[in-house]
Amino acid sequence: MFKQRVITALVLAPLALCAVFFLPLPYFAIFISAAFLIGAWEWSLFCGYRKLSSQLLYCSLIGLSLLGLYIALPDTPYWPVQMDDLxxxxxxxxxxxxxxxxxxxxxFPKSSASWSQGHLRRALMGWFTLVPAWTAVLLVRSVNYHQDSYTGAWLIFLLLGIVWAADIGGYLVGKPFGKRKLLPAVSPGKTLEGMAGGFAMVLLLVTAVSAYLGWPEQTLTWYLAALLLTLLSVFGDLSESMFKRVAGLKDSGSIFPGHGGILDRIDSLTATAPLYALLLALLGGFA
Structure with missing residues (x-):
């Protein structure tokens, strides 16, 4: 299983990065829309939808939301200079x-009493999970696009680096040393030691980036933001585990050998992307 996970990751990561760096913005929007629509298909199972018609309807509603946002958002290559209400x-x-x-x-599990029996409530939770995150990824890719098309790509690469570092550090430390369960009712495999390993790996990443850039004045802010995003990435993973547990699923899907479904790969990204985009707009100094 571990070998299969590594091989799949070695294939997927370069493909994702090529899309981030080399696809023009409209084609990048199509690429991430396809990924998020697959995620919507998987989320329909979290909702308890088993009929093909119900799954297609849910994916269509998510797709129409993404299309409507793409049309309604202002000229995104000028974000965040042109901040707007939407x-x-x-x-x-x-x-x-x-x-x-x-x-x-x-x-959890006490909280599940308020939503576990409602298909519509879980469907709405999926909308709030997927649609704002899609918006955030598109906006981050748009940063300074009119001046340098690679600025947003590097910013997405940094976000992916934080998410991947947290995941890798959690696995490397949690697998051999994890003893104290983090939230066993949600995910029996998550440990406090693994979470600490994720934090440590992210701090190493931020330190390496800061040193490479000559320790700019914003370094302390970067550390604080990275720690907050790492914590949120952990809860992105735990949140998906919670929904899978209620739905009686082991994985969100089987599209990726050894990795499960696409939601199993982007759960932390959906949690961190909106906050990351807001932090960039407020603290990035692009205006």
Whole structure:
């Protein structure tokens, strides 16, 4: 299983990075839309939808939301210089939802009484998970696009680096040394030691980036933001585990050998992307 996971990761990571760096913005929007629509298909199973018609309807509603946002958002290559109400609303909704999701995870299984029996409620939770995150990824890729098409790509690469470092550090430390369970009711495999390993790996990443850039004045802010994003990435993983547990699923899907479904790969990204985009807009100094 581990060998299969490594091989799949070695194939997927370069493909994702090639899309991030080399696809023009409209084609990048199509690429991430396809990924998120697959995620919507998997989320339909979390909702308890088993009929093909119900799954297609849910994916269509998510797809129409993405299309409507793409049309309604202002000229994204000028974001975040041209901050607008719709971008702010979507990012704010994403951050607010994840504050709620953290509380749901911390109080699970008691919290599930309020949503586990409602298909519509779980469907709405999927919308708040997927649509604001899609918006955030598109906006981050758009940063300074009119001046340098690679600025946003490097920013997405940094976000992916944080998410991947947290995941790798958690695995490398948690697998051999993990003893104290983090939230066993949600995910029996997660440990406090693994979470500490994830934090340590992310701090090493931020240190390496800061040293390479000559320790800029924003370094302390970067450390604080990275720690917050790492914590949120952990809860992104835990949140998906919570929904899978209620739905009686081991993986969100089987599209990736050894990795499960696409939601199993982007759960941490959906949690961190809205906050990351807001931090860039507020602290990035692009205006």
């Amino acid at each position: 971008s702010n609303l979507m990012l704010g909704l994403g951050v607010l939802w994840w504050l709620v999701a953290v509380l749901l995870v911390l109080s």
